[in-house]
Amino acid sequence: MKKNKLVAAAMSALVLGALPAQAARTRARTTTEPYSTPYLGHPEVYGMCMNDMGCTRFGVGTKERFVTVEVSDDAGLDAYGYVVQSDDEGVISSAVICGQSTEPIPIEPSIEVRVLLSPVTGTENPCPSVATSGEVTATFSARR
Secondary structure (H helix, E strand, C coil): CHHHHHHHHHHHHHHHHHHHHHHHHHCCEEEEEEECCCCCCCCCCCCCCHHHCCEEEECCCCCCCEEEEEEEECCCCCCEEEEEEEECCEEEEEEEEECECCCCEECCCCCCEEEEEECCCCCCCCCCCCCCCEEEEEEEECCC
16 A cells, blocks of 8 residues: 555656646747837838837747737727738748737747738738727747
8 A cells, every 4th residue: 555655656746747847848928019000001011110100029039939919909800910020131931910810820039020010901811900009919939
């Protein structure tokens, strides 16, 4: 009987010891940024974030490879958005969203993600869109 308790205690320690390691591997980081105006430009053409008008910026960690995005617009409707990463050579990663991403968007680590919010819908993934002001929530993770 004493041996069974010892085995059960050892198994519990192994299982409980593995849980924090698993949680650390799947931990996600969520951050929220406000926007006060929609992006001025074509909804599907990446431009510059001039004084952050209609654009939110998010720093990306060295191990973060995916992002999900959710827009909460003050008008109460979904907002048409363009999620993009770019460098001096051009666009690295991009996706179009209607209110929120439908699945995690692959991104490159350590390169800023921008979300541009359009006052009108585009042709790619059209949605009843009105971007006015609100906030964008981005959740970054190392795995899908």
